[in-house]
Amino acid sequence: MESFFRYLPHIVWPSSCPVCGRLAxxxxxxxxxxxxGHFSRFCVSCGRDAPCGAHPDGLVCRSVSVYSGINRDVVHAMKYSYCKAIALMMGEVMARILPKPGADFLVPIPLHKGGKREYNQAKLIAYGAGRIWNIPIKDCARWNVDRKSQASSLDKTSRALPSGVMTSNAGAEGKSVILVDDICTTGNTLLAAARALGEAGANPLGAMVWGRSV
Ligand SMILES: [Zn+2]
Ligand SMILES: [Zn+2]
Structure with missing residues (x-):
């Protein structure tokens, strides 16, 4: 009977560890x-190793893995299969690997406006890291556009998001912050968030993500 209950979640919601195959x-x-363990520290503007000569004052991001293979499956499960625990664990792993930043707050990248997702995985990652580092979370960035208009508003030449797509509400003025997200692909979202925080009077020290898209 005990084993029945142990495997009950697996029967209700089939799952197994994608790395070792352990059930339930x-x-x-x-x-x-x-x-x-695929640690990198890169310039968000151009993707080169930081510090980068072209963007000496640009936003620098730290990542601990590459977004491909099994890692892609795990990130997908975290986002779409209600696996909040994975996001918290990711944050904890990141906090153990990365140097503790001298920041007042960790600021998660917000969910898209009008999206259907039920929770913000970036916020959970930030909680996981913040509770190891003892740095509070400040959920103070907001998208002003939905995903569709965000894509169509990309500047054709620079491929950057225009000013104002994201804003930061009160709460972080004069504070140094680290931006937190699950994946960095083009870097546009992180740059938009850093700009919004800067415009709100905060000092974005850098960013951290679980995986870097290559
Ligand atoms: Zn496993
Ligand atoms: Zn650069």
């Missing part, structure tokens, strides 16, 4: 940790 878990903590 979305992923084992040690297997998640094994997916990290």
């Amino acid at each position: 878990v979305k992923i084992c903590p040690e297997c998640l940790e094994s997916l990290s």
